[in-house]
Amino acid sequence: MSKLEKREAECRKHMKESTQIEQVATPVLSFPPNKNFPCMANVLDVQSNEEYGKYIVTKRDIEIGEIVMVEEGYVFDISSSEETSCITCLQSQKNLIPCDNCTDVMFCDHQCMETNENHKIGCGASYNRLHVCRMVIDSILKAVNAFANANDLNKFVECALATREFDSPTCNSREQKEYRSFLKLLAITETLDSVMAMNMVATQYHILSRLSAVKKLFDSEEKQRFLMHLILQHYSIIKRNSLGIHSESNIENQSNVIEIMPIHFSLFNHSCSPNIKYVKIGNKLVAFTVLPVKKGDQLFIQYIKELDNLETKERRDILRETFQFECKCSKCLPCVKVQDSLRMQLDPDFLFIHASRQTHFLDPEKRLILKDKAKRFLKRYNQFKWSDEIEWVSDGFSNCVKKDLGSN
Incomplete structure (x- = not known):
């Protein structure tokens, strides 16, 4: 066998192996589908008013980590x-x-x-x-x-x-x-x-x-x-x-920015402290809860993730210029007190997550422990809606769910 033929055989072998190894996650709703909007769980409803236009609310209490929408990009x-x-x-x-x-x-x-x-x-x-x-x-x-x-x-x-x-x-x-x-x-x-x-x-x-x-x-x-x-x-x-969603590329040290235009997903309004986060799986957007949600609550996503580290005025200015609305979320208008933040920082679940987030993230069983601790913490302090500690734990929980779903 010639040198080129050996290389071809080796390449074909690796191609076959890579095809077998890569498995695509198939996310499914945590509830039966909505009759009118099958991509959406039947525990959600579309409503409208002058302030928000069309928006999505819950018809029942929803726990953290429930998948409430799976929609292909239009x-x-x-x-x-x-x-x-x-x-x-x-x-x-x-x-x-x-x-x-x-x-x-x-x-x-x-x-x-x-x-x-x-x-x-x-x-x-x-x-x-x-x-x-x-x-x-x-x-x-x-x-x-x-x-x-x-x-x-x-x-x-x-x-x-x-x-x-x-x-x-x-x-x-x-x-x-x-x-x-x-x-x-x-x-x-x-x-x-x-x-x-x-x-x-x-x-x-x-x-x-x-x-x-x-x-x-x-x-x-x-x-x-x-x-x-x-x-x-x-x-x-x-x-x-x-x-716009950042996604890893097959090319070393390169990432893709994928713009997806959904339809029903666009009915989620924005909050800088969202109770819903999402992940791209193939050509689908998967939305899941990251905070406890009460019956009648509106569901919010974050339109621009890069706003996280900006000061409130700069963040609100960008949202006003880009989307023509004034953000009045619990992060832009915070009400949490210093003593409440200190109490959260000393919470045993928060301390465990802070110490174990990196070591537990890659292991599926340990990741389950992280998620349970995060759920307990977020439910315990849900009355505050937003704080640096709540945002940090919520982001960690979201990353665990994305890892479970096989997102890159």
Whole structure:
């Protein structure tokens, strides 16, 4: 056997071993699914008011560590310079396979290649390398795939934007129902007239108008103007609701920043002291409780993790500028007293977690002990809602859950 043949045989052996070793976690809800929103547990409900718009509340008490939502991203974008994930399911694989007809995307297997309807339309357009445009173009292609002609799409969009209801019996398919829910999300408005936004729309329109399926659907000047307005609407929704998640890459010393645009997940409002945290598993976002939640409580996530170490004024300024709201959470308006913080710091469970967090984290059995201690501590001091100690223990519990779920 030649030297090259030996190397090939060794590579194939390692490829087979790596495929067998990597197991993908399949997270499931801790409760039966909601009848109207199957990605959400039936212990949650969607409500609305003038202050929050649409938001999610609990219909019963929920313990720490319960999975309450598992939702696939509607569209997503890998913003690193290297494509290291499947374009369909976002699984990180060492042995990705390329598209048969272009060099723009990779898939983890032939099933993901066959089920990606968007890429069948956009193959060869190379928009996947334009990371700012990618989610908007994919969301337009989802709309194109869901309707037979532009007139039906136009009427559907007008109807969806005319009412505040989140679901509708007029939807003829799952794709149309998802698209209607997407259109119902809050859109950013303050930057829509900027030169950058207009340039974005022009770039996305130029790419889309070259695709034969899009060109066929929008075959008149009136329909093309509608497409431009639709691109701007999609851009404003995605700009407001997408989440950036850091994920390890297969390339040494490199991380991916993956932007995911969920639908029902976007109904969680922000708090700098959230009672819900989330993790990305493949192309799914998994939300779980990190504080005890009482019946009727609203559920909150943290929109920008990087805000943790900022001073209150700077944190609130960024949230106001980015999302157009004034944060009034228990971290921005704290009420915990110094003596209460000292009592938490001397708590036996807190001292154990502080001493054992690093040594217990990697071992599954010891990690279970850490989680039990954290649950007990967080329940004991839940009346304070936020303190440095509560945040620290909550973060540690969250990291343990993410490790259990196999998140990278």
